[in-house]
Amino acid sequence: MPEHYRTRPHASQLGPYLTLMQPFTLWLGLGVLFSLVTLLSSIGMIALSGWFLSASALAGLSVGTAATFNYFLPSAGIRLCVLTRTAGRYGERLTSHEGTLRLLSQLRRHIYETIEPLSPAALQRHGSGELLTRLTADIDALDSLYLRVLAPSLVALLAIIGCGVVIGVFSPGIGLFAATALLLSGLIGPWLAWRLGHRHTAQWQALNGRLRAQLTERLAGLPELVLYGRWEAEADTLDHGQCQRDAEECHMARLWGLSQWLSQTLLGLTLSATLAMAAWLATHDSLDPTLVALMGLTVLAAYEAIALLPQAWQNLGRIQHAARRLESVGNHVPTITFPRHDRARPRDASLVIDDLHVAFADGTQALHGVTLKVESGEHLALLGPSGSGKTTLLDALVRFVEPQCGNLRLGQVALHDLSEDTLRESFAVAPQDIHLFVASYRENLALASPEASDEEMIDLLTALGLGDWLKEQPAGLDGYPEEDGSSLSGGQLRRFGVARALLSPAPVLLLDEPTEGLDETTAARVLDEIDRCCRGRTLLLVTHHPAGLDRLDRVAILDAGRVQEVDTPQP
Structure with missing residues (x-):
């Protein structure tokens, strides 16, 4: 097993998984790019729609403005954003999942190549149910690192910048405020979700892995358990383990609700402040009143990229625990090694x-x-x-x-x-x-x-x-x-x-x-x-x-x- 599978503390345990991403950078990069295109298309569609509705309402105040109002160009832009959003969503699903599946396949191969040289005595330290759990549930947990943590976080950062740029074209001050406020929302909610929940998600992953391993082993010995009248007791043990796991999941759900409440509150404050500043500039300065709705809807559209981050970062503990368990397999360096080539050939069969x-x-x-x-x-x-x-x-x-x-x-x-x-x-x-x-x-x-x-x-x-x-x-x-x-x-x-x-x-x-x-x-x-x-x-x-x-x-x-x-x- 390569050296990067040795034990490391805390988040650096994800280093081996990040290293394995390098051969699939093109697929994963395209996934991020298409995600960004999808989000920017959503921002563009909603922002244009807000401006279009406001401009249409103001243009209808008089016959002269109604006659000169060009509604073909913004409507065409909205249709373009809708089509681009659909194409971007399809491309994001195609490329990100292709890259992730290839990455997981490579990871499974690395883990198998670690297990394969181990002697039966070394493998018995884990047990068949435990090894099966590590090869399935733990590796599957790692697909969330890219799909639900890394890619969304990067897209959210770019979306925040894009939101600030779109609003900043018309009012640099409001654009800077909106971007800063959204950035704080994108940091505080996920950070609190991770800080309060990563231990619970790690505990959930540990309980889930133990439960799966126990269930696999108990089902393998089901005839003996039934014959000796021990199945009900074992079933109670499994039920108790499931209750423990479900209790951790309920706790995680409560923390996720709390983080969502906090994020929504910050969004409301950001949106209210943005609209208030835009309205003040439209009333006391030269800001076009039709841009007020555009700025507010742009903030709402950009928040789409932030909304799922708290839950994603809350599950980071589960991902880290899975990475630790996979590392522990890699730490069992084979005590029995073979030369690559024969140093001598046997003369007979003695x-x-x-x-x-x-x-x-x-x-x-x-x-x-x-x-x-x-x-x-x-x-x-x-x-x-x-x-x-x-x-x-x-x-x-x-x-x-x-x-x-x-x-x-x-x-x-x-x-x-x-x-x-x-x-x-x-x-x-x-x-x-x-x-x-x-x-x-x-x-x-x-x-x-x-x-x-x-x-x-x-x-x-x-x-x-x-x-x-x-x-x-x-x-x-x-x-x-x-x-x-x-x-x-x-x-x-x-x-x-x-x-x-x-x-x-x-x-x-x-x-x-x-x-x-x-x-x-x-x-x-x-x-x-x-x-x-x-x-x-x-x-x-x-x-x-x-x-x-x-x-x-x-x-x-x-x-x-x-x-x-x-x-x-x-x-």
Whole structure:
């Protein structure tokens, strides 16, 4: 992740997001330009309308003035402003949203590129629901920074200047006063809204993110919660969280109403003072009386750009909180790094594990001085009770966890000297928890071997005892599993994961509990197919069941994180 994602205090946390805007400056700049054109067209339309009505009324006082009054030119100007306003509004929507969507797409890519190198252990610090919230709600919150804060604020400033210029052409003093008063209205209201509300909006964003993450996780475990009669209690917890979030939202609404009242009051004072000065000049000086309405309506039109600023700046706290949460993801620098290119190439598919020590973040020691050698093409079973460190050893081999000390070598080359591409191509893994993507069964299998034919897939599934299951699928390999593979039983899902690993051409296979949950006959069938498919390849099979291990070359017994014994299996 780039350095600009490191933690910064206060508003500077928005710096990374502002930096990401640079490639889309043209789109975002055009959005501001079209917004300004729209607003100036509104000011022009309303100002011209006010002058036109006043001038028409005065021209109608006598036959002579009515005959000489040119009403074609101002009416044409009003129509031009209406058309320009419509075109500007369309252009603003097109360009600003195009730029914002591209920007959000880039931001999502940056966040994903931050998450992707992290090991599963690092990702578990957040949880799937929390990560999902950060990738959706937090990033979506940032689109308000440009659309509702930056662009409107810039347009409002330019509109205030434009209002002062339009009025100042006829009366510089009134133009200066109107611009100054509008500027104060555009500063005081938004500042107070931000000052009083940014903590509440940040708290709302925090509560909303927590609620979304909890809801995602609770729905994933809904069957267990229902079975154990805990769903009502969890629902009450979620309801309490929603009430807290709604209370913050009500508080924000009250503050927004207060800021609107203040802004409207300042507008009324500004408008009254502008009209009073214009009327005085029209009565005691040479100001054309038809310009009084023009000046008042110009102030009203310019206020259109200021009206929404208090609510926008009130939500700045929500935007900053979202930026902080996204930064916290970027702060988790991967503890496991890979060289860009291989420092050496493995000579064969042998594995050497030498004095390996692995401890978790909480200090729990998972592996204590594990030493083990697996020759190229050898089939080794790693036997031991649950919690003995077998899965941790596999995670260390694929570099999901980093050992505190010890050496791991593949083909006489240290694993940390291999690029990630080479390491992933060298190992095929069937973990305990098999994940099926929302894609066809064919695509899920082709994940390990894109070149595999349908015939190879069907033959392998049949050999693993999934032939009848496949025939029951209406679309065969073109069928889609339900989310997380819930349409398959636990044993079917595990065998599907084994099939995916066996299809891979990788020289080393790591199978974690491939026969867990299977009956004795099916387990023997699976082990026979594993033995057949792994001939000539190195196999490390993790299990805590000794049955059927006579097919393998050796068995290593792991207990309490230590290798207790290595021997040939007994029939």
